Amino acid sequence: MSATLGTLLKQLDPNLTILMIEKGNAVALESTDGWNNAGTGHAAYCELNYTPVKADGSIDTSKALSINSAFEVSLQLWSYLVESGALPDAKAFINRAPHQSFVWGDENVAFLRKRYETLKQLPLFAEMEYSEDPAVLSQWMPLVMQNRDPHQKVAGTRVAHGSDVDFGALTRLLVKHLEAQPGFELKVKTQVTDLNQKADGSWAITLKNAQGYQAVDCQFVFLGAGGGALPLLQQAGVPEGHGYGGFPVSGQWLVCRKPDVVEQHHAKVYGKAPLGAPPMSVPHLDTRIISGEKALLFGPFAGFTTKFLKAGSFLDLIKSVRLNNLWPMIRAGLANMDLTRYLISEVLQSHQSRVDALRKFYPDARDEDWELAIAGQRVQIIKKDPQKGGKLEFGTEVIATTDGSLAALLGASPGASTAAQTMINIIERCFADRLAEPAWRDKLIAMVPSYGQSLVDDAELLKQVRSRTLKTLQLTND
Secondary structure, three states: OHHHHHHHHHHHOOOOOEEEEOOOOOOOOOOOOHHHOOOOOOOOOOOHHHOOEOOOOOEOOHHHHHHHHHHHHHHHHHHHHHHOOOOOOHHHOEEEOOEEEEEEOHHHHHHHHHHHHHHOOOHHHOOOEEEOOHHHHHHHOHHHHOOOOOOOOEEEEEEOOOEEEOHHHHHHHHHHHHHOOOOEEEEOOOEEEEEEEOOOOOEEEEEEEOOEEEEEEEOOEEEOOHHHHHHHHHHHOOHHHOOOEEEEEEEEEEEEOOHHHHOOOOOEEEOOOOOOOOHHHOOEEEEEEEOOEEEEEEEEEEEEOOOOOOOOOOOHHHHOOOHHHHHHHHHHHHHOHHHHHHHHHHHOOOHHHHHHHHHOOOOOOOHHHOEEEEOOOEEEEEEEEOOOEEEEEOOEEEEEOOOOOEEEEEEOOOHHHHHHHHHHHHHHHHOHHHHOOHHHHHHHHHHOOOOOOOOOOOHHHHHHHHHHHHHHOOOOOO
């Protein structure tokens, strides 16, 4: 998110002075790193939790449309950056991997069929395919269908131009390009110890690193530190941040690097989450290409921890408690005891039980071919709720001060995939006066041609945009 915002602002005004502060030894080591996130390029093609069933039995497509159109914005920005030379060959960070859904059982098959019939009518999802034919599904997802019970009722959907995104590589490439620009500086191994807004609306930031303390003044602050954003927002002390808490969730993956297995599967295959599981625990068998290495990941297996960052402290959760968020956190905690028990049970699973879960997707999976890897931390949002006192939310949320001098990003999935649209929203809120200038608006349209228009409603515009992005990013079948 931070690299995307920095890139957008520097493109809009090359004369801006930007300082990026990173606590770790390098950028993109936490949730952005390829091994720490799902990397699907969340487009709602295959993620069934983005299309819930409404009370009347129909399929709610609102979230799917929002996420898909937002991902299209990211694809447009990346295409522009590749075409302009700011990013290298697209395969350095994005590769084609069809997005597929797979379910079994009468009820789930009926749901997937209805989901397909609903989405297929929408321009954004018009290229989706559906099948209940085991022969067709065996072509789409060989490992999933191999030696599966022939009497089991199954169904699947596919969007062939889906992608696998190495967000760690993308972020490092964006920052590398920013570092080559005048007026940009990256400070690693540096911690923000204090944020204070001055009388004129600007911010005084105190930094600490091996060289000691440093004071920095700035006109605008963005807190895009993943799980570390909430503590920074609390340090800023702005009223817009009052009442927010965090619920940390850890993740684990089963990883297979055996070439004879890996080469038999090239897709993202998503299923339905187990009853009571959080949305980020929707099981999926993914082709991943991270730093050029191809592997298969299955999971995620959720877990509970009190850390806000993978390299954080077990005291992070306790330290985040304030008088203004204590009640929302208590109420949300009491309302989600079943979730907490579920997360703890996930942590206590054996390797055998995890591979057993995998075998529901890949019947021939062997225990010895898979190893456990620890994924990144996700800090879900806890916020005030007039009826319940406090509620737990899964998703992302942007908080901006009334004067537009500070913005923060809280939450998790779909996260990185929607970074371009999310950061454009911040520019609209915090740089409205500059965006009103023709030069800024024209430049933004050059980067994102669909800006100010609806990809949901304008089928011809979508066709033009997709034709360009799929070709530039090499996501076509060719």
